């Protein structure tokens with residue numbers, strides 16, 4: 001299978017700062033690839049090189065198997081992208097901004113604008129100036145511009161920045177529909193592990209410009225540490241009761257108990273029942289997953305403290 005997106009040993013320095021370091025990856029058709037890394041890891045720089053916006057010091061990128069360089073204009077007709085905070089003409093309305101993109105992209109169907117506004121819940125803001133939009137709606141407009149021409153490849157840099165939780169779910173559903181029903185290949189960067197693991201099929205973790213790990217989402221989820229977090233009104237007694245029942249319990253301060261036992265994580269209802277019968281009903285009980293930072297620290301320690 002030809003990769004829809006490919007980078008080959010991409011490298012970029014800014015002065016003495018190595019932003020991207022020999023980064024190679026491949027994304028196949030219909031995949032949603034999560035490009036995950038902390039702030040400053042090199043995500044935006046990689047995406048800029050992938051889109052031909054900046055030139056790598058060495059290495060190459062390919063989209064649809066075609067090398068990305070200064071002459072590859074035709075390529076972008078089939079690609080949609082949004083890099084960093086999406087730029088719009090602030091004095092023009094949402095509709096006018098999209099109208100400009102429609103013309104630039106040579107889309108003859110004028111209804112395309114209404115359809116994309118509807119898809120991204122922008123219809124109510126059609127006559128609002130782009131400069132007066134909230135961060136989340138500005139992001140929706142950026143996505144609308146990226147998707148207006150029905151691209152086969154979509155490259156998005158932190159697309160859910162600024163969206164509220166409901167907006168994040170909506171955008172996630174929209175991207176899943178594009179990939180799974182329309183075969184669109186999606187490359188999406190993020191620094192939020194939980195978010196990317198709910199959306200993507202494969203994840204590449206970038207750290208200090210290097211691709212540290214690539215994994216299937218399911219594989220990665222199995223590697224993430226989980227804990228059951230429990231709060232009750234009487235922490236001391238609840239802790240005793242749980243220890244009596246054979247659980248290892250850690251106190252995390254502020255009335256919070258943590259259980260790392262697989263048995264507890266798989267059956268929070270048992271823990272809940274146990275505490276209810278002991279007359280200490282939990283006020284909060286939930287399974288917590290390790291976040292990117294904690295996962296990183298663990299991975300880097302396992303590598304022998306190569307951080308920094």
Ligand SMILES: Nc1ncnc2c1ncn2[C@@H]1O[C@H](COP(=O)(O)OP(=O)(O)OP(=O)(O)O)[C@@H](O)[C@H]1O
Nearest residue numbers: 014017019037038039040041042043044045046191
């Ligand atoms: N134009 C530039 N000039 C100098 N340094 C830069 C430039 N662009 C990026 N860098 C540096 O390169 C490194 C990688 O930055 P990059 O923006 O690619 O990371 P990122 O993973 O996208 O982070 P963020 O999530 O914060 O955007 C950082 O140390 C950053 O300061």
